[in-house]
Amino acid sequence: xxxxxxxxxxxxxxxxxxxxxxxxxxxxxxxxxxxxxxxxxxxxxxxxxxxxxxxxxxxxxxxxxxxxxxxxxxxxxxxxxxxxxxxxxxxxxxxxxxxxxxxxxxxxxx
Amino acid sequence: xxxxxxxxxxxxxxxxxxxxxxxxxxxxxxxxxxxxxxxxxxxxxxxxxxxxxxxxxxxxxxxxxxxxxxxxxxxxxxxxxxxxxxxxxxxxxxxxxxxxxxxxxxxxxxxxxxxxxx
Numbered sequence: 001x002x003x004x005x006x007x008x009x010x011x012x013x014x015x016x017x018x019x020x021x022x023x024x025x026x027x028x029x030x031x032x033x034x035x036x037x038x039x040x041x042x043x044x045x046x047x048x049x050x051x052x053x054x055x056x057x058x059x060x061x062x063x064x065x066x067x068x069x070x071x072x073x074x075x076x077x078x079x080x081x082x083x084x085x086x087x088x089x090x091x092x093x094x095x096x097x098x099x100x101x102x103x104x105x106x107x108x109x110x
Numbered sequence: 111x112x113x114x115x116x117x118x119x120x121x122x123x124x125x126x127x128x129x130x131x132x133x134x135x136x137x138x139x140x141x142x143x144x145x146x147x148x149x150x151x152x153x154x155x156x157x158x159x160x161x162x163x164x165x166x167x168x169x170x171x172x173x174x175x176x177x178x179x180x181x182x183x184x185x186x187x188x189x190x191x192x193x194x195x196x197x198x199x200x201x202x203x204x205x206x207x208x209x210x211x212x213x214x215x216x217x218x219x220x221x222x223x224x225x226x227x228x
Contacts, residue, residue, distance in 0.1 A: 035219075042114075043217075097155060
């Protein structure tokens, strides 16, 4: 069963704009991870944030985690056409087993 | 490292046939995961192994599905007999585990096997 639920389901933005997507989950976690999937490819890990962290950055990515609200957000700044992909959050309850959400499909228009 | 390797990349078979999907994890990784992805159900974890031992197979749909990991560098997912509803993309992923330090929980996915059962 899916624990993480992303919002929105789809997002279309202009190149150079920022893209924000959210993830909500139901049970306690050890960490939350974000993955990207380009069409027809496997998932690629983007960033991991642990339950005792509130914010993390990696290049143009910024992830926040609010354990009191059981939610996380992924911000992609200055988007590029290459950022067009589906983005998934995944939660780990401390057993290495990830529960993935349904994903947000991001389209970056040139 | 070559990453996670899966074969075949595409498989078309007829209902009732046996299908075997193969996976070679990244060398040194302790965990191996099999997922299935469909439009309707998203990404589902089928089974995962730690040091070649199955830990949780609660996601395996039914007895038609079986998975093995005879050694640290090879795993198979078998469907026998296959049915049209098994059509999906099957992913294998591996994770460093306790040997991975700060990235121990990160999963590395293979390119997937696109299965079509007619």
